[in-house]
Amino acid sequence: MAGLHHVTAIAGNAIRNFSFYTRDLGLRFVKKTVNFDDPGTYHFYYGDEAGRPGTILTFFPWEGAGPGRRGVGETHQTAFRVPLRSLGYWTQRFTEKGIAYEALEKRFGESVLPFTDPDGMALALVGIAGAENEPGWSNGDVPAEHAIRGFHGVTLLLDNTTKTAAVLTDVFGFEEVGREGSVIRFKAEGDAPGSVVDIYEAKGFLRGHQGAGSVHHIAFRAADDAVQGTMAQRLIERHGLHPTEQRDRNYFRSIYFREPGGVLFEIATDIPGFAVDEPVAELGRSLKLPAFLERHRAQIEDVLPSLEETAS
Numbered sequence: 001m002a003g004l005h006h007v008t009a010i011a012g013n014a015i016r017n018f019s020f021y022t023r024d025l026g027l028r029f030v031k032k033t034v035n036f037d038d039p040g041t042y043h044f045y046y047g048d049e050a051g052r053p054g055t056i057l058t059f060f061p062w063e064g065a066g067p068g069r070r071g072v073g074e075t076h077q078t079a080f081r082v083p084l085r086s087l088g089y090w091t092q093r094f095t096e097k098g099i100a101y102e103a104l105e106k107r108f109g110e111s112v113l114p115f116t117d118p119d120g121m122a123l124a125l126v127g128i129a130g131a132e133n134e135p136g137w138s139n140g141d142v143p144a145e146h147a148i149r150g151f152h153g154v155t156l157l158l159d160n161t162t163k164t165a166a167v168l169t170d171v172f173g174f175e176e177v178g179r180e181g182s183v184i185r186f187k188a189e190g191d192a193p194g195s196v197v198d199i200y201e202a203k204g205f206l207r208g209h210q211g212a213g214s215v216h217h218i219a220f221r222a223a224d225d226a227v228q229g230t231m232a233q234r235l236i237e238r239h240g241l242h243p244t245e246q247r248d249r250n251y252f253r254s255i256y257f258r259e260p261g262g263v264l265f266e267i268a269t270d271i272p273g274f275a276v277d278e279p280v281a282e283l284g285r286s287l288k289l290p291a292f293l294e295r296h297r298a299q300i301e302d303v304l305p306s307l308e309e310t311a312s
Contacts (some may be wrong), residue, residue, distance in 0.1 A: 025046075
């Protein structure tokens with residue numbers, strides 16, 4: 001299955017981030033862990049009921065992080081899919097919650113509602129006809145019928161599309177399906193969550209710099225280690241790109257590389273998934289640490305802000 005596995009972004013305040021994505025957007029808190037490379041910082045995972053690939057938005061909340069600046073060489077917008085008939089519900093909800101949003105617009109024949117999170121991250125809801133027939137998870141506030149159904153896709157802002165397009169099509173199994181002005185749409189086969197990547201070609205724009213509200217990296221799916229290995233070989237042999245060694249992230253295994261336009265890409269395995277260390281019914285309830293950090297649990301818990309006061 002081709003498409004996005006997850007998107008990882010940078011936030012400022014952890015409690016504000018947690019409240020926005022679980023309460024305001026109604027996503028499930030799938031996993032509470034830490035940044036394996038910076039264990040004094042949370043790593044939050046939000047998604048659907050089981051944390052399926054294509055539904056997971058993750059955050060490194062770094063308290064005091066300065067704002068990022070959108071620009072070339074970055075993910076410009078991250079879009080979720082909702083039932084087409086739910087866009088009115090979400091417009092009203094954003095108004096009631098004081099969430100900044102823009103007017104509905106059309107892209108490639110689809111209705112799109114752009115909005116931003118508290119750190120200024122560029123997001124959108126895309127109305128998809130028939131999405132109401134897909135499973136919807138409810139937090140008890142956002143009704144299941146209107147719930148977010150995972151990602152629609154991402155928009156990359158690049159000064160040149162050619163080499164990045166070659167990686168998307170040759171390595172990740174996307175195909176070009178349309179053009180509107182300076183935007184080229186690529187789509188993975190099928191209609192699974194996270195099947196769209198748009199490239200907005202913007203020659204001469206300033207390069208972005210990362211901070212709160214920026215996407216750190218985007219991850220594409222590989223069914224297993226063997227498929228990931230084949231993708232890595234193709235990157236090396238056909239595109240002259242050199243991914244990292246494989247890193248075990250407990251819930252998937254990953255390799256990383258900079259695509260030709262400068263965006264950090266990851267290839268993450270679908271296996272083993274988020275139920276590997278806690279049952280689906282209890283996802284996100286307790287702090288989960290990798291084995292190499294367990295002996296430091298007391299110190300780690302001591303420096304992480306408590307989420308208890310925001311828990312519903």
